[in-house]
Amino acid sequence: MPLHTLQLTDFAWLVVLIIIIVYMIYDLYSRRPKRSITYTRETLVCTKCGLNVERDFEPGDFIGLVKGKCPSCGGNLKIKAIYSIEKTKR
Amino acid sequence: MDVSTIIQLIWILLFILLITGLNQRIQLKLWVFDIRTKLNTIRSLLEEDKAKTRSMLRNLGVEVPEAIIERVIEFFTIEPVEIEPVDIIKRMDHLLRTTEASVRKIVSSHLPSLGRHELSLIESSLSIVAALNIVYKVIRHYLLIGERENNFILIMQLEYLMPQVMRIAYTYHEALDSFMYGKPVGDGAGPLVVYNLIERSEVKSRRVIDDTSVVEAYYKGRRLILVKAEGPGSNVGHPGAVISRIVEDLKGSINLIITIDASLKLEGEETGSISEGVGAAIGDPGPEKIAIERAATKYNIPLRALVVKMDLKEAITTMKKDIVEACERASILIERMIEELTPPNATIVIAGIGNTMGIPG
Numbered sequence: 001m002p003l004h005t006l007q008l009t010d011f012a013w014l015v016v017l018i019i020i021i022v023y024m025i026y027d028l029y030s031r032r033p034k035r036s037i038t039y040t041r042e043t044l045v046c047t048k049c050g051l052n053v054e055r056d057f058e059p060g061d062f063i064g065l066v067k068g069k070c071p072s073c074g075g076n077l078k079i080k081a082i083y084s085i086e087k088t089k090r
Numbered sequence: 091m092d093v094s095t096i097i098q099l100i101w102i103l104l105f106i107l108l109i110t111g112l113n114q115r116i117q118l119k120l121w122v123f124d125i126r127t128k129l130n131t132i133r134s135l136l137e138e139d140k141a142k143t144r145s146m147l148r149n150l151g152v153e154v155p156e157a158i159i160e161r162v163i164e165f166f167t168i169e170p171v172e173i174e175p176v177d178i179i180k181r182m183d184h185l186l187r188t189t190e191a192s193v194r195k196i197v198s199s200h201l202p203s204l205g206r207h208e209l210s211l212i213e214s215s216l217s218i219v220a221a222l223n224i225v226y227k228v229i230r231h232y233l234l235i236g237e238r239e240n241n242f243i244l245i246m247q248l249e250y251l252m253p254q255v256m257r258i259a260y261t262y263h264e265a266l267d268s269f270m271y272g273k274p275v276g277d278g279a280g281p282l283v284v285y286n287l288i289e290r291s292e293v294k295s296r297r298v299i300d301d302t303s304v305v306e307a308y309y310k311g312r313r314l315i316l317v318k319a320e321g322p323g324s325n326v327g328h329p330g331a332v333i334s335r336i337v338e339d340l341k342g343s344i345n346l347i348i349t350i351d352a353s354l355k356l357e358g359e360e361t362g363s364i365s366e367g368v369g370a371a372i373g374d375p376g377p378e379k380i381a382i383e384r385a386a387t388k389y390n391i392p393l394r395a396l397v398v399k400m401d402l403k404e405a406i407t408t409m410k411k412d413i414v415e416a417c418e419r420a421s422i423l424i425e426r427m428i429e430e431l432t433p434p435n436a437t438i439v440i441a442g443i444g445n446t447m448g449i450p451g
Contacts, residue, residue: 010093038264040273040408059271062322063285064450082274082448084408 034088042082044068048075057082118242121249125233128252132226135263139219146215146270150201150208158200162193162213163220183331183377193217207272210323214269214447218406222262229255258402265406269324274448276405276413279352279398279420280371281449284318284442286421288451291316296451299335302327303451309425311434315344321446329441330370330378334385336439342389345436348427349382350420351443352405352413353397362416363399364423371395372443382441394427396420 040057044067051072061067061079068077107113140159147155167189170181197213198204204212229248236244268275274282291307291314298304298320305316315336319327329349337344351371355361370382370393386393398416424440432438 007093010097013097038408057271057273062272062448062450063274063282064322081411081414082409083411083414084273085411 036086036088039085039087040082041085043080044077045080046070046073046075047078049073052080053077114242115240118240118245121245122233122237125229125245125248125252128256129226129229129233131256132222132229132259135259136219136222136226139222139263139266142266142270143215143219146212147200150204150212152200158196159216159219161196162216163223165189165193165196165220179377179380182375186375186377207323210325211269211272211447214324214445215266218262218266218269222259225255225259225262261403261406264403268406268408269447272322272324272448273408275407275445276400276409277352277444278409278446278449279400279413279417280350280442280444281318281321281446281451282409282414282417282442283350283396283398283420283424284316284440285321285449285451286417287314287424287440288316290421290425299332300328301325302329302332304332304336305451309428312428312432313435313437314428315437315439317439317441318449318451319444319446320451322448322450324445324447326374326443326445328378329443330372330374330381333439333441334381337385337389337391340437342391343437344389344391344439345432346392346394346428347382347386347439347441348394348396348424349441349443350396350398350424353399354405355399355401359399361400361404361410362412364396364416364420365399366394366396366423366427369393369395371397392431394431396424396427 042055042057042061044053044055045051046053047066049070049072051070053071061082063079063082065079066076067079069075070077107116143159144155147158152158167185170178170185172178193213193216194209197216198209201209201212229252232244232248235241236248265275267273287309288305288307291309293305293307295306296303301320303318303320305314307314307316317329317332317336319325319329333347337347349371351373353365353371353373355363370379370386372379372382382393385391398413398420400410400413404410404413428438
């Protein structure tokens with residue numbers, strides 16, 4: 001049988017082989033964890049009027065720290081929560 | 091050569107590989123290659139973390155940071171003898187406290203002018219690097235043994251364990267940032283709940299015993315004794331020993347003990363879900379937990395537990411918003427438990443267990 005005259009069974013084997021290879025490559029890449037970037041944010045609450053302000057975390061900050069003045073009433077802004085926010089990269 | 095001859099040759103080749111065991115050798119080499127690639131990734135993470143720590147120490151005025159890094163990351167603690175159980179808790183407690191004091195001494199001897207808060211962040215950062223160093227060394231050890239002895243089973247086990255190991259390595263790597271800058275971590279859920287309760291109660295007195303903060307407060311006619319590690323440095327305190335001391339000081343006249351801790355969730359469970367139960371919610375190696383159990387049992391005090399669920403990564407990296415919200419819900423639940431389980435004028439001990447980094451009080 002010459003090489004250029006592929007039989008139906010040989011052709012079927014070839015198709016199965018290609019499907020397996022494509023599936024394996026897809027499986028490998030689909031299981032990879034998605035890359036993400038994490039930001040640390042903090043919520044500050046005015047002790048006078050209760051206004052909530054959200055800002056980026058700065059080294060040295062901790063929950064309960066009085067940091068700055070309220071833009072609305074001039075009262076003290078106190079850090080209420082520090083948390084991370086994750087954004088997935090494409 | 092036609093196609094059927096090629097296919098026949100492939101079958102013969104496969105047969106030879108099978109009967110000589112060469113296929114296993116090829117598989118072994120492929121696995122070794124894959125493990126080595128991942129091990130190199132762990133090494134680069136370790137080097138990056140060491141460089142960050144070196145830079146932090148240099149900025150604080152340490153001239154040769156390598157000396158302190160190598161000394162702390164290679165520091166070890168030998169477990170107490172287990173075949174003789176008599177006083178094992180006492181011995182373990184002694185060894186754990188000696189480890190804590192020794193690491194603190196090494197760090198503070200290089201940085202004598204630094205405050206406790208900053209020192210605790212350096213100690214914790216070095217502990218993170220030490221944990222990653224152990225992961226790297228253990229994986230390298232088994233890879234080299236498996237390769238040297240052509241141990242197919244050992245290499246296979248290692249290959250299938252590697253995804254989990256890589257996840258742990260990346261988790262430690264990400265955790266370093268939180269510990270270097272003192273951001274609250276998921277494990278701080280317990281201290282955060284107690285901090286919320288302190289903020290809402292009428293505080294009468296505050297004192298610090300054994301690195302642990304004890305706040306006496308009043309809530310709806312009940313006397314609350316709120317226990318948490320002293321913050322906002324990286325500290326877990328000694329809540330077990332302190333609760334035991336409080337119970338003894340009050341001669342057992344306590345109506346309820348509640349412990350709140352972060353708990354590792356099972357896959358499929360939601361981050362920030364809350365569960366309540368009975369027992370001491372504390373994940374120490376033993377001494378602190380047994381101290382709470384013994385104190386509660388001696389005076390027949392009900393021991394209730396509340397856990398906030400999260401995975402390992404969430405526990406040791408910066409607290410997620412879901413966990414912050416869960417802590418708020420947990421504080422409300424604790425208030426409900428106080429009202430449901432105790433009469434007015436009752437005395438209740440509430441302990442927030444975990445690392446209090448970024449959470450004061």
